[in-house]
Structures are given as structure tokens and as C-alpha cells.
Amino acid sequence: MLLGDEAIAQAGIDAGMSGIYAYPGTPSTEITEYVIHSREAKAKGIRAGWSANEKTAMEAALGMSYAGKRAMVCMKHVGLNVAADAFVNAAITGANGGLIVVAADDPSMHSSQNEQDSRFFGKFAMMPIMEPSSQQEAYDMVHEAFDLSEKFRIPVLMRITTRLAHSRAGVQPRAKREQNPVQIPSDPRQFILLPANARRNYKKLLANQVSFESDAGASAFNQYIDGEDTSRGIIACGLAYNYLMENFPSRVVGHPVLKIGQYPVPPALIHRIYEQCDSLLVLEDGYPIMEELIRGYLNLGKPIHGRLDGSIPRDGELDPNNVGAALGIHHQEGRPVPSLVVPRPPSLCKGCPHIYSYQSLNDALNTYSKGRVFSDIGCYTLGALQPFDAINTCVDMGASITMAKGAADAGFRPAVAVIGDSTFTHSGITGLIDAVNDRSPITVLILDNGTTAMTGGQDSMATGRIEAICEGCGVEKDHIHVINPIQKYHEENMAIMKREIEYEGVSVIIPRRECLVTVASRIRSQKTENTEA
Amino acid sequence: MKKDIILAGVGGQGILSIAATIGMAAVRKGLYMKQAEVHGMSQRGGDVQSNLRLSDEPIASDLIPRGGVDLILSVEPMEALRYLPMLSPNGWLITNTAPHINIPNYPDLEALKEEIAHQPRHVMLDADQIARDMEARRSANIIMLGAASPFLCLEPQELEASIAQIFQRKGQEVVDQNIAAFRKGREIALEQEGMQDI
Known part of the structure; x- marks a missing residue:
């Protein structure tokens, strides 16, 4: 039984990662902590420890990637703001050894000062993004993300949220693989972002977008599930898929469903569900990113429902109840909280x-x-x-x-x-x-x-x-x-x-x-x- | 078969050990399980809860739908009531009545007990007092686990095996003490009114 965070950590160890860098931040802390305390990681000589901040962590991971080895860097969503300079430019240099950036978002602000959505940052940097719906997917995606990173020489952003990070479930491990040997990039100019090189790298990044899309299109993490009732199609990103399925005890939705776990999503997948259905419901934890893209600025097409039209609350995390309400399925809630119950905010420990x-x-x-x-x-x-x-x-x-x-x-x-x-x-x-x-x-x-x-x-x-x-x-x-x-x-x-x-x-x-x-x-x-x- | 459980308490009261004990027994029995925990800021003396889901079929959501909870197991009386909207109409409320008072405006304890007694299906016990009587002060949470055990669709022997496994590192004496605490909690719950319904 592993926390989502621990599944990512164990997957890193199994997938031949050579180092993990991080600054602690809820809900991402347990990833690095797991590797620090893992005897297996120690035996394999995996570098594991804390950095001064997310930017130094990101840069150290990029350095390990430069040297040809697989590296992971973990942070909470606001930590990605601190690492942003290195993060965005790492898309321009590209990776050498596989490089995964894990950003743990905190919708509903359980332990944070905002609920920014890291998928925006991934899109901004034009990197592929993985977004797991379960602890098992989180584990599997680390393996796939290292492959994707090495195939296209690009860092991959893995976006998780608090619920996945801090929830436990059973995880089936994959076969373990060896770490990479030290090997610097074949192109000696790849990591020198002088304007002349940067322009060339940037063109390559732009040209690669189509490849990223087709990789996502072929990915098992993006699934099209047919349904007979085409009055509405449902797009469910990451964890939202679970809340959708929770509302159908038989696990049959009846409407066409597009489950999304890897970005950039190829337009053809969206086109298919859009053409097939009279309207769409977009379910995503965090910001309405896919919803906004599909809806467009003028919203002139078929009805698109989600956070922007109020079908789902505009802020706060998704749950089985608000997803159910958007589907017209209402759960009978229990009795109200009695008025004598008062809030119990966290407080400093006695003697602190x-x-x-x-x-x-x-x-x-x-x-x-x-x-x-x-x-x-x-x-x-x-x-x-x-x-x-x-x-x-x-x-x-x-x-x-x-x-x-x-x-x-x-x-x-x-x-x-x-x-x-x-x-x-x-x-x-x-x-x-x-x-x-x-x-x-x-x-x-x-x-x-x-x-x-x-x-x-x-x-x-x-x-x-x-x-x-x-x-x-x-x-x-x-x-x-x-x-x-x-x-x-x-x-x-x-x-x-x-x-x-x-x-x-x-x-x-x-x-x-x-x-x-x-x-x-x-x-x-x-x-x-x-x-x- | 499914059991959706809310474990409730205050940061530091040991609800995650209860979750770990139940989880270990469930996994050994081959059940599916998901368990959402609270980490971070709320742990500093704030209210904490864990969504624990057991089922013989794959589980979709990490969160239990509000209104779908089969069992609230609380180690603190006010915290027991905080999650009533989560409870299903047939759900059980099982709570410790010993208050954890770390706020200036903590409500009147008798009023809290009265409110709990109004719930159609409930079990109340003062686990802190029982733990003191047993000279096992740190076992109040395991007494509460015992009190909840008739509702868990897990055999008491399976739960006792998990307790033994979890406390093994602390020595046989601590294991025995916690198993005794577990049995005491179970015995008290089974004696309470309405238990013949389950």
C-alpha cells in the first residue's frame, strides 16, 4: 500500500533514476522522503536529499540529466514559481538523461496560499505533461515519462494533486532497470543557450509539439470509452475520472468518455468526442484549462459545461458529490453539522x-x-x-x-x-x-x-x-x-x-x-x- | 461488500495508526483499499480525518461521497459530530467521549454527549478512562478500534494480527497491552444497546 507520493518515489527507484532533488512542500514532501529512507535507493547509490530551494533543486536535476543520468525533481505547485526560470529554460535546452519534474498542486488550498494549476506551467514551457488518476498510474507514468523524456530529449512535467499524493492504494511494480552511465550530450551546444543556439533549440521544441501530441494520442493514459447516449460527452482529466466513475456503481457511464492522462492532447481526440456528442462536460481538478481551450474565447460552438458555466464550482477541488451534481446525480447527504461544533484551527504545539x-x-x-x-x-x-x-x-x-x-x-x-x-x-x-x-x-x-x-x-x-x-x-x-x-x-x-x-x-x-x-x-x-x- | 469509513480526531491522536491497522488486515484478506490522509498544516493540533475505503471490488474515488459513509470512528466527541453530513442514513457513529480541549471555546461536554446520543445508531465510550484503568494510557485509540471492530467486516483475529505486527518493534509487552485494549473496546461496544441490529 503506497501513498501516491510513495508510488512515484518507488517508480523512480525501479526505473533507473540516479538522483532526486527537492525542497519540502506539502503535498510533495513524501516523494523525496521515501527515497531518502529507502534502503534499496541507498544500496543503488541513488542521490537523495533536500536542496536550499526549488530552483537549486531543478538546476541540480538538470545537471544530472546533462551528465546522462535519470533525475527527478519534486516540489509543491508554488515551488514551481520559484523554479520557473530553470524550468522554462530546461524545455529550451532539453534533457539528456531522462528528467521528470513533479509538481504537486493543492486545489482547495489544504496547505497552501493559492490553488494554481501546474498544467498551465507545463503548457507555457511547451513540455509534455502526465497527470495520473491513481497510485498505479502514478507509478506507471514515471517509467513512461522517463522513456518519453529520453526519446524526445525533453523534461516531462508530472502533475499530481493533494488527494492523489496523500492517498494510499495497492500498486503493482514493474521490472526494475539499470541506471544510465555518465554520458554528456552528443551535441556540445545543446545546453548553451546563447541566442543563436536558443533560437535553434526553440524551433526544435516548436517542431516537436506535433510529436508530443501524437505520442499522447497513442498513449494508454488517454482513453476513449464509447457510450450510447451522445446527448453529452464527458472529458475527465486525471483524478476527475475516479469521481466520474464513483457516480456509476456499475462503472458504465453510458455517455462517450475521454479519459485524459497525458498532454498535449491531440486535437483529433477532442474532435472525435465533440463531433459525436451534442454537448460536452469537462471535469478537471484545478483550473478549467481544457475547458477553456475547447470552449474558445467566443464560445460559439456546442454547449461546453464545466467550471466556467457553473456546472462545477469555479474554485476548490472536485469530489464525487460536485461531479455527481454536474451529471444530475444527487447524493443524499447526512444530517447537518450540529451548531455546537466549532472550528479547531491548527495551533503551535505546547511549549513551542x-x-x-x-x-x-x-x-x-x-x-x-x-x-x-x-x-x-x-x-x-x-x-x-x-x-x-x-x-x-x-x-x-x-x-x-x-x-x-x-x-x-x-x-x-x-x-x-x-x-x-x-x-x-x-x-x-x-x-x-x-x-x-x-x-x-x-x-x-x-x-x-x-x-x-x-x-x-x-x-x-x-x-x-x-x-x-x-x-x-x-x-x-x-x-x-x-x-x-x-x-x-x-x-x-x-x-x-x-x-x-x-x-x-x-x-x-x-x-x-x-x-x-x-x-x-x-x-x-x-x-x-x-x-x- | 464495501465499508466506507471516516476516521476522525485531532492531529497527533493516532488516527493514522488505526487506519494502518485496519488497512493491513484488509489487504491480508485480499480486499481493495483506498485511504486518503491529511498531512501538513492541519496536523498541528487541528481537526484531522481520513477517508478509509474497503471493498471486494475495485474502488474508484479516494474520497467517499458525502452521505455514503458507513461508519464514523472518532477518537474525540466534538470531532465525531463534524462529519455527520458524510454519514449515510444507516451509518454508525462510534466515538470516544473524552474531549481533547485545545481551543478556548470548546463546547459543553454534556451537550456534546446528548447530541451524540440523539444519533440513531451510535456507540459511546470513554476510551481515555478505560485506558487509564487498564494502565495503558497510550492505547485509547486501539480501544476505539476494538469498539469499531464489530462493524468492519474483518475478523477480530485478523485485526489482532495487524496490531501485533504494528507494535512488534516496541516489544511483546506493548503488543499484549494493545491486544487487551482492543478486546476491551470490542467487549464494551458489543454490550451497548442496539448492537443486536448489526
């Missing part, structure tokens, strides 16, 4: 170091007006909730430092940034350099719990080197402080914060205490080791 950092910061800022704390992405974002109410922004990885700087530049002083150690390494360092260069009067709190806590405690990339990095960026040594965020040092910590908040330049305060969850799991694994020994 962030609690004490926020208590001191709140007290240090109590003589100023509200709205001064620019924060970032991690467990500490929960400081937005009661009883702390301690932060005023959370936008994207690293935005705390740069937004505080911008506000300070606007004359809003003092401005404070709150960022975690892992997020700082991911995207905070460059912003700190900007602030130092402008001598922007900001105070940066780097909450250092020694781990990437929110995603389950993966290694943080600069543990033990945070002060040195800040100093190296040009922050004055006298204005870098390490404090222990604990109740008994509250007064002392608050005084340091107060003093640095008043300082007319860049100051950094590092509240440092290990994440309690990491401590507990370390003690647990030590115990287990002792028992096993």
Missing part, C-alpha cells in the same frame, strides 16, 4: 519556541501602532491566530524581509520581519543583502528551530551557520543576537528586541531552540535503535 518569540515581540512592540510585522511561510505563520495575533503578512517564501524593507523605505518605521531558518535559507538571504545595501531600518527575527518543521522536520540547509551567513551578507556583528526563546528569558529577550527595533539599520535576532517535534522523534528513534541493538 515560537510561542515565546511572539510573546517577547508583542511586548517589545506594544508602544507602537499595529501592523508592523511582516512574516513568512512555516509553522510560525500560526502566529497570525489568537492568542498571538502577532503577524500582519504571509505571502511567499522569503517575502517577510523584502516586504519589511519596502515598508521601511516608505517611511513606515519600525518594520519587523519574522522568518524561519529554513525559509531564510530558501529565499531570505537575497532580501537581506538588499536591506543591507540600502541600510533599511528593519529588524529581522530568524526563528531558528533547526528544521523545516511544518512539513514534518526535514533538515534545514544552514543549521549552525545562520549568524555567519548574516554577517557575510553585511549585517554588523553588534546587531546580530542569538537568544533563547523560553519563558524565563522573556524580559531579557524583549529588551534586546526593543533595542534593535529602535536601531536605524539592519539588525538580526535569532531566537534559537530546537523544534519539540524533532526532539521527540529523535528521542524515539534513539530508543528504537537501543531496543534493536
Whole structure:
């Protein structure tokens, strides 16, 4: 029984992958974690580990592909924004060894700040895309995607969503294959994107689109299932196919169905169902991409139903009920939630170091007006909730430092940034350099719990080197402080914060205490080791 | 045959161990299974649930249709009620009555119990208290698994074998303790009113 994420990881191991690169991000984290903990991967010498951010991960995977070996890079959907420069240009260089980019989307925003659809990015970069409907397909597609990547020398985007990533089912493995030997590209200019080469590569990419389409047309992942009732045809992308079938216990839909798992979808497939049916219903998790393409800007053809005409809600993930409703099949829901049931939002763990950092910061800022704390992405974002109410922004990885700087530049002083150690390494360092260069009067709190806590405690990339990095960026040594965020040092910590908040330049305060969850799991694994020994 | 189950609780209460135990027994029996979990932000003390589906035929969706759930198994009383819209008219609600209070506006416990008692098919037990009485504080979730076991279309021996397998690493004492907890939960559920209907 494997999670969708684990099926992708095991498939990579079985399909002769030589390395996997990633920055943790829900719902993609478990792919890389699985390979890191796999004894088989270790025995095969597969490189597995965390990178500073998604861009460095993407570039490292591209480098491994350049050297002729198969590589995988994994990220959450918003991580693809960070990796976008490398990702889009990797379509222009093309691949050498097979290269798969896994982007895990989060429709309904279970653990994210938006529900962007990575298929848009794939189409933008003009790469083939695979979108599995089941854990088994996720496993099989990794094998096929490596083949496709090596056949056309192109990276392949694999798009999954939270439900597939975090759902378990049985998976049948395929025969294992060997890793590639090191072999650099036969064309020495392939990876040198000087304009002259880039223009040539780009023409090749454009010319290859037809081949990508015909490959998708012949793919078993795209299936045309006939049905007698042609009043409506149904196009179901990825996981949407399961929600469709759930509404037909006999597994017979009765209408023609086009199941899509590989893009770009050849127009001939769409044409066939369009010609055969009086209307179409398009089911896709995420954005209405296929729906918009088929409908066209003017919507002058046959009726096309989906998210754009309200047959399916415009936002949020698909489920058996909203897909059923679009088909005119209504499920009788159970009793309503009784009014005494109240929301239970996530909260910081009891004794979490962030609690004490926020208590001191709140007290240090109590003589100023509200709205001064620019924060970032991690467990500490929960400081937005009661009883702390301690932060005023959370936008994207690293935005705390740069937004505080911008506000300070606007004359809003003092401005404070709150960022975690892992997020700082991911995207905070460059912003700190900007602030130092402008001598922007900001105070940066780097909450250092020694781990990437929110995603389950993966290694943080600069543990033990945070002060040195800040100093190296040009922050004055006298204005870098390490404090222990604990109740008994509250007064002392608050005084340091107060003093640095008043300082007319860049100051950094590092509240440092290990994440309690990491401590507990370390003690647990030590115990287990002792028992096993 | 199909069983669609919602496992409910609060992050850190061990619903994924319950899911793993049931899953292991189901797979051994040759059933199809799908299980959707919650990872990430909600795990930090927020409400969490898992959709667990067992069937002797292939399963389409990872999510159970709302209104189609056969069994809500909750390790916390307020969380049990959160998923009522998912429950089918003939479904069972099986819950621990020991509250996990980590929010300031937690509702009155007696009112919660009354609401649970209003549900046509329910089983209530204070698994935390039973676990304390058995001096097996960490086994409340396994007591709840025992209480749900008459509804699972899996033999108790199959579930006990899974428990043994899952806790094996922690030693025989922990295995025995959890099997005793499982049996106690099952026994209490079977004694409750209305159980002759199942």
C-alpha cells in the first residue's frame, strides 16, 4: 500500500533514476522522503536529499540529466514559481538523461496560499505533461515519462494533486532497470543557450509539439470509452475520472468518455468526442484549462459545461458529490453539522519556541501602532491566530524581509520581519543583502528551530551557520543576537528586541531552540535503535 | 461488500495508526483499499480525518461521497459530530467521549454527549478512562478500534494480527497491552444497546 507520493518515489527507484532533488512542500514532501529512507535507493547509490530551494533543486536535476543520468525533481505547485526560470529554460535546452519534474498542486488550498494549476506551467514551457488518476498510474507514468523524456530529449512535467499524493492504494511494480552511465550530450551546444543556439533549440521544441501530441494520442493514459447516449460527452482529466466513475456503481457511464492522462492532447481526440456528442462536460481538478481551450474565447460552438458555466464550482477541488451534481446525480447527504461544533484551527504545539518569540515581540512592540510585522511561510505563520495575533503578512517564501524593507523605505518605521531558518535559507538571504545595501531600518527575527518543521522536520540547509551567513551578507556583528526563546528569558529577550527595533539599520535576532517535534522523534528513534541493538 | 469509513480526531491522536491497522488486515484478506490522509498544516493540533475505503471490488474515488459513509470512528466527541453530513442514513457513529480541549471555546461536554446520543445508531465510550484503568494510557485509540471492530467486516483475529505486527518493534509487552485494549473496546461496544441490529 503506497501513498501516491510513495508510488512515484518507488517508480523512480525501479526505473533507473540516479538522483532526486527537492525542497519540502506539502503535498510533495513524501516523494523525496521515501527515497531518502529507502534502503534499496541507498544500496543503488541513488542521490537523495533536500536542496536550499526549488530552483537549486531543478538546476541540480538538470545537471544530472546533462551528465546522462535519470533525475527527478519534486516540489509543491508554488515551488514551481520559484523554479520557473530553470524550468522554462530546461524545455529550451532539453534533457539528456531522462528528467521528470513533479509538481504537486493543492486545489482547495489544504496547505497552501493559492490553488494554481501546474498544467498551465507545463503548457507555457511547451513540455509534455502526465497527470495520473491513481497510485498505479502514478507509478506507471514515471517509467513512461522517463522513456518519453529520453526519446524526445525533453523534461516531462508530472502533475499530481493533494488527494492523489496523500492517498494510499495497492500498486503493482514493474521490472526494475539499470541506471544510465555518465554520458554528456552528443551535441556540445545543446545546453548553451546563447541566442543563436536558443533560437535553434526553440524551433526544435516548436517542431516537436506535433510529436508530443501524437505520442499522447497513442498513449494508454488517454482513453476513449464509447457510450450510447451522445446527448453529452464527458472529458475527465486525471483524478476527475475516479469521481466520474464513483457516480456509476456499475462503472458504465453510458455517455462517450475521454479519459485524459497525458498532454498535449491531440486535437483529433477532442474532435472525435465533440463531433459525436451534442454537448460536452469537462471535469478537471484545478483550473478549467481544457475547458477553456475547447470552449474558445467566443464560445460559439456546442454547449461546453464545466467550471466556467457553473456546472462545477469555479474554485476548490472536485469530489464525487460536485461531479455527481454536474451529471444530475444527487447524493443524499447526512444530517447537518450540529451548531455546537466549532472550528479547531491548527495551533503551535505546547511549549513551542515560537510561542515565546511572539510573546517577547508583542511586548517589545506594544508602544507602537499595529501592523508592523511582516512574516513568512512555516509553522510560525500560526502566529497570525489568537492568542498571538502577532503577524500582519504571509505571502511567499522569503517575502517577510523584502516586504519589511519596502515598508521601511516608505517611511513606515519600525518594520519587523519574522522568518524561519529554513525559509531564510530558501529565499531570505537575497532580501537581506538588499536591506543591507540600502541600510533599511528593519529588524529581522530568524526563528531558528533547526528544521523545516511544518512539513514534518526535514533538515534545514544552514543549521549552525545562520549568524555567519548574516554577517557575510553585511549585517554588523553588534546587531546580530542569538537568544533563547523560553519563558524565563522573556524580559531579557524583549529588551534586546526593543533595542534593535529602535536601531536605524539592519539588525538580526535569532531566537534559537530546537523544534519539540524533532526532539521527540529523535528521542524515539534513539530508543528504537537501543531496543534493536 | 464495501465499508466506507471516516476516521476522525485531532492531529497527533493516532488516527493514522488505526487506519494502518485496519488497512493491513484488509489487504491480508485480499480486499481493495483506498485511504486518503491529511498531512501538513492541519496536523498541528487541528481537526484531522481520513477517508478509509474497503471493498471486494475495485474502488474508484479516494474520497467517499458525502452521505455514503458507513461508519464514523472518532477518537474525540466534538470531532465525531463534524462529519455527520458524510454519514449515510444507516451509518454508525462510534466515538470516544473524552474531549481533547485545545481551543478556548470548546463546547459543553454534556451537550456534546446528548447530541451524540440523539444519533440513531451510535456507540459511546470513554476510551481515555478505560485506558487509564487498564494502565495503558497510550492505547485509547486501539480501544476505539476494538469498539469499531464489530462493524468492519474483518475478523477480530485478523485485526489482532495487524496490531501485533504494528507494535512488534516496541516489544511483546506493548503488543499484549494493545491486544487487551482492543478486546476491551470490542467487549464494551458489543454490550451497548442496539448492537443486536448489526
